[in-house]
Amino acid sequence: MQEKEWHRDAVIGIVVASIFFGWWLRGFLYNWRFSLFSLKSWQYVANEFEAGWQPSSTSDWVFLATLFLAMPVFLYLWYLCTKVRWRRLIKKILKPIVNFFKNLFGRNGKKSRDVVLAPPPPLLASKNAVLSPERPRPIGYTMGPTVAPVFKEEEEKPIFDKHVSSQPMPVSADQTWNPEDFGDDLKNMPLENIELPQREAVVEDIPALFSLAGYQLVSDVQTSLQNLDFVAIGAERIYAILIDREPGDWLAEEEPFNGEAPLWFSEVDHRVSPIYELRQSVAELRSKIESQFPSLPIYPFMIEEKGNIINAEEMIKIWQEMDVTVSRTDVGGTEDLMCTSEAIKSTTPASVAEIEGITKLLKGGA
DSSP: OHHHHHHHHHHHHHHHHHHIIIIIIHHHHGGGTOOTTOHHHHHHHHHHHHTTOOOOSHHHHHHHHHHHHHHHHHHHHHHHHHHSOHHHHHHHHHHHHHHHHHHHHHHHHHHHHHHHOOOOOOOOOOTTOEEEOOOOOOTTOOOSOOOOOEEEOSSSOOOSOTTSOSSOOOOOTTOOOOGGGGTTOGGGSOGGGOOOOOOOOBOOOHHHHHHHTTOEEEEEEEOSSOEEEEEEEOSSOEEEEEEEOOOEEEBOOOSOBTTBOOEEEOSSOEEEOHHHHHHHHHHHHHHHHTTTOTTOOEEEEEEEOSEEETTHHHHHHHHHHTTOEEEEOBTOBOTTSEEHHHHOOOOOOOOHHHHHHHHHHHTTOO
16 A cells, blocks of 8 residues: 555656656746756856856846745645545546547447347247247346247247246245256346345454553543544543444545535435544544643544445545544445554553543543
């Protein structure tokens, strides 16, 4: 993951340097007949300073300021460009263009295919052949060649492949369907019995994990935005724990837009980022205890229990930069997130006096 990000930042740096130095700065400095990549131009400026040249005009000061600030400006632009999710931005720009051309040429292509393709030839059958209707296909059965209607002779045995059945399989009311009973003929499997693979649940006792790591737990800690599941107090750090139990596939976003809180989106709903609210809660708790425990940091810790964060892979670095720990448990995901047992950092247990003092401050006591 880190190596991948390193390569990404290096490529962005090369592109920004090419545009900044190779195009803009080179052209801008040519107003003073100064060639950025010419050793002779740099030697000329050095000789002028050795001869006692002192800038006197505004043009001279602009020229010198451009030279001295070029590298800091480039580094800052590089830093800003690494924060942009370019792949997502390019997809947003190209998607309406691609859809436009698909809609423009898709209809024509479909019409041409309808004209060119001829219907399949009918199967030959004897005079006594009886047509048996084909069994409806499940939604998930979309692959493979089209199977033509099967004819069955009344007096002769069928000569077709044994896997192609001409009659539905008789099933009793209490019979249990088994996919192996159908062999290769998946068309005969009842649609209601087709199940998608389920994520294997991670079984963890979350409070016990923090207790074993050296933390004392304080439950029922409320802030102005949310009710935290619990706060874990250690001698080296405090964790504010939020367990996210919202089901569904979520597209996470942590960057505010127009001064509004960032939103997470699913196919049917959206909500304020739980991590954004958790960070606000941590800031509120920090203001309560920093007067008596200024050196004890508080970190947000979110555990995804039911939902699936579909862009977790690209969000992990952003959460790390925000000092937020995000893990998974139960059926939460994706697998890019660590399990909670792997994400917890062990600590030296806090003293009884520290726990009592911090608990009173967290609960709003004196």
